[in-house]
Amino acid sequence: MAIRFDGRVAIVTGAGAGLGRCHAVELAKRGAKVVVNDLGAALDGSGRSDSAAQQVVDQITDAGGQAMAHGADVSDAEQVADMVARTRDRWGRIDILVNNAGILRDKTFAKMELSDFRKVVEVHLMGTATVTHACWPIMRDQRSGRIVLTASSSGLYGNFGQSNYGAAKAAMVGLMNVLHLEGARDDIRVNTLAPTAATRMTRDLMPPEALDLLRPETITPGVLYLVSEDAPSRVILGAGAGSFAVTKIYETPGATLTGDALTPEGVAAAFDRISNPEGQQELTQAFQQTQKYARNGAEALGLKLDWGT
Structure with a gap:
């Protein structure tokens, strides 16, 4: 049976490029109304622009889908509250949340300023918690919700020079484990994606041959399954190049x-x-x-x- 999202409303953070853009576009193709959230910042989190999110919205609407842009900083509770309120005002519900927004500030731990450690944790961990917290009561009232957190092999297995990123990404597993238990009564299913993709975060680290294999489009099918009606819960799904695996502790x-x-x-x-x-x-x-x-x-x-x- 085909997986569809007709009548469903999805928020995808960090959806102006890369994985988030692909998730948003594919959700819309399958019937979801999509909030394309993106701050429009540089890779390190600096700067701001509305153009990236709006370009994705235009792509979706030009193809006959429904979407709206919102430039909330996911770590800012007031901006997130505004995004959630505008979503409800327009479409009346929130069924799916894909937490994808993130930044990189790579350095070895010895050379890293604690401000860079704090900022990466703030965006990845607190940003995920902030958006999820804003959507949680809506999903509880609906007695239904699907949430994806985005981890990384850097957090699950370690990666030199990414102590801040790895710590934030490993925290997704702990957050998922608790939210899975707390959401079960209300059919809120919470899963974690651990992707390896050719995005602006990774393109300088890979040979050209690998970049094509690791396109974001090879990962999004796993995300769409994790937010579908028959989704599992409390799964860490590794994904890359069309290959999928489950990580267990x-x-x-x-x-x-x-x-x-x-x-x-x-x-x-x-x-x-x-x-x-x-x-x-x-x-x-x-x-x-x-x-x-x-x-x-x-x-x-x-x-x-x-x-x-």
């Missing part, structure tokens, strides 16, 4: 130390057992880890725990 069974072994030396001696991946499992709530450790400790001491119902 696992925990090893571990080892329980008691008595004289419960020392730093005991941890060192048992570290091969502690890190053995055999039997590892995915935990889906923080309290599962608490229960696991307490249960293991009780078993090692011959005790029984009653967690109740």
Whole structure:
């Protein structure tokens, strides 16, 4: 069955170019009314222009779709509130939010000014939280919503010179995990995209042959699935060059130390057992880890725990 978004209203941040532009255009092609949000800033977040967002709006409307531009700085709560209010005034609802806006200020941690660290975290993490927070009550009232956060392999796996960007992108996973739990009752599904694309952020880092393979158009199909009616929730979807994969965070069974072994030396001696991946499992709530450790400790001491119902 074809995935369509007729009657749905979507906000895509950072949609004036690259991945965001592609997400917005493809959502509109499949029937969504789209808010094209873009500050029109340079790659480092400086400057401002309305032209990028309006060009995408023109592309959508020229093709028969419906779209509006808004230049809100995603980290500015008042500007975001205005964007959300204008969206509701025009179309009455918000069904889809794709958090895509971001900047880069790359330097090694030793050479980086903390102001550059703070600014990148402010745009990526606080910007995502600010827009999501503004849309959240609307989606709760509707008893439906689809939200995508944008992470990166730099946050999941690390990348030299990107401590600020990597920290902000890794935070998306923690935000997703909690919002998934809090939104489940109201059918708000929250997922994270970890894309590798040829955009203005990456074009100088790749050979020409890779740039064509890693076009944003090869990633957007994954985003459209993540915001569809039958979307999953709490998924980290890696995407690039038409290739898709799911990242999961696992925990090893571990080892329980008691008595004289419960020392730093005991941890060192048992570290091969502690890190053995055999039997590892995915935990889906923080309290599962608490229960696991307490249960293991009780078993090692011959005790029984009653967690109740």
